[in-house]
Amino acid sequence: MNVNGRKYRTIWLAEDGWGVEIIDQTRFPHAFETIRLETLEEAAHAIRIMQVRGAPLIGATAAYGMCLALRADATDLGLMNACSTLLDTRPTAVNLRWALDVVRKTLLPVPPEQRVARAYSLAERICDEDVAINMSIGTHGAKLISDIAASKRPGDPVNILTHCNAGWLATVDWGTATAPIYMSHDAGTPVHVWVDETRPRNQGAFLTAWELGQHGVPHTVVADNAGGHLMQHGEVDMVIVGTDRTTAEGDVCNKIGTYLKALAAKDCGVPFYVALPSPTIDFTLSNGLREIPIEERIGEEVSHITGLTASGKIETIEIVAPGSEVANPAFDVTPARLVTGLITERGVLTADRQSIAAAFPERVAG
């Protein structure tokens, strides 16, 4: 993605060939700042406090975190300890476990003195694969958008609602839910995006709105509760969201509030699509509601909010009545029956076990 005329990925190797650079997502939308990671602890911290976030980018950062860890200790014990430190950072996005499994299984049979170099090439491969996957999701999703455009009056935009940030910033490049949007926009299909603000951390208002603006995609930020109303009044042609973990049966776990959008979409006959890169499929799970771990985050994310004051200062203020209890479940599960289709790198699938297994037979086996 281009930012201020310069092409960026969200994570990259520093010029010295070993430090890892990331964009600090806690500073959006008011500042664009990068950070250099040099240690395992810094990589784990970046994931934990959400300087990087979004399922694919969490996986990519973990892969680079392993490189940094192995520079300090490339023994079997060092490798296993680093895996468990990174795995403990966030519980829901399965891309984290997937990336760590790839690194651990590949490196354990390799002699310790060769592990650092192998880890860096693996991390680079994981990043490149993420970009390729998202571009394929973009191609398949753009076809869905152009089909809807063909049924509208020429020039009328396809109105797409999205929740949270499954965009460029959540991946290495392109995004998952946003890839079809960027590709359609670039191809001249008129699109307009309804961006759910996505309380409590406002990934929609802070991140998705920022990156759509950078790319010149027409969009409107709405309060999370507006989606149902917009759908009832024919203002939404389709929903596209991302996912942090999708079961073998097609149940989809994504940012809190996604389920309510799926219910409203079902009631209003609006197609509800999930952009799903294959590393986000957890073939060990069937029932999303019972089996997917849902991250509980700190209450301050609900009780406080950060923004720009009229005097140009970034400040955090309290917005909940003092003394009230707050709860902060960060994800919810949308059952497969509410999902119109899964937009994967291998095409648009029905959200069921047969379709998912037929598209990714090698993942079922291993």
Ligand SMILES: CSC[C@@H](O)[C@@H](O)C(=O)COP(=O)(O)O
């Ligand atoms: C392509 S990213 C898909 C999901 O990771 C995204 O929709 C999401 O819920 C991110 O949550 P976050 O808590 O910001 O990491």
